[in-house]
Amino acid sequence: MARREYPLRLPCAHKGCKEQSNWVYPTRRDLMESFELKHYSNGRWRCIRHINPEQVLSLSNLVTRAEVVSEEKHGKLFFGSWGFVSGLGFKVFADDFPAGTKLIVRAEIVPLATPKDNSHD
Structure with a gap:
C-alpha cells in the first residue's frame, strides 16, 4: 500500500x-x-x-548581470556564501583564485526577429 x-x-x-x-x-x-x-x-x-522581476529575462529585460567579490572566511575563500559556484556554461572554485577576485555573470537572451510576447505582469 x-x-x-x-x-x-x-x-x-x-x-x-x-x-x-x-x-x-x-x-x-x-x-x-x-x-x-x-x-x-x-x-x-x-x-x-x-x-525579483529584474532577474527574469523577458522581451522588456533582455540582459541581466550579477557580480560578487571573493572573500576569505574561516581560512577559505568564498564568493558570497559559496566556495563553488556554477551556472549554465561555467563552474568556478573560489579557492582557485586570490581573495578579491570578482565573479561577473551575465545572461542575455536574443529573441527571434518576430518575438512572441510571453511576458507576465
Missing part, C-alpha cells in the same frame, strides 16, 4: 498570475510545521517573476 503524502499548493499572490508552488511532505506533522506553511500561506507567496 502506498504511503500517503501531504501536498501544499500555494498560488502566487500577484493579481492575475497563474504560477503556483508545490511542496509534498511525508507526514501531516511535517506539513503543519513547515517553513512554507508558516511563512507563505494566506496569500504571502510570490513567484520569482514577482519577487
Whole structure:
C-alpha cells in the first residue's frame, strides 16, 4: 500500500498570475510545521517573476548581470556564501583564485526577429 503524502499548493499572490508552488511532505506533522506553511500561506507567496522581476529575462529585460567579490572566511575563500559556484556554461572554485577576485555573470537572451510576447505582469 502506498504511503500517503501531504501536498501544499500555494498560488502566487500577484493579481492575475497563474504560477503556483508545490511542496509534498511525508507526514501531516511535517506539513503543519513547515517553513512554507508558516511563512507563505494566506496569500504571502510570490513567484520569482514577482519577487525579483529584474532577474527574469523577458522581451522588456533582455540582459541581466550579477557580480560578487571573493572573500576569505574561516581560512577559505568564498564568493558570497559559496566556495563553488556554477551556472549554465561555467563552474568556478573560489579557492582557485586570490581573495578579491570578482565573479561577473551575465545572461542575455536574443529573441527571434518576430518575438512572441510571453511576458507576465
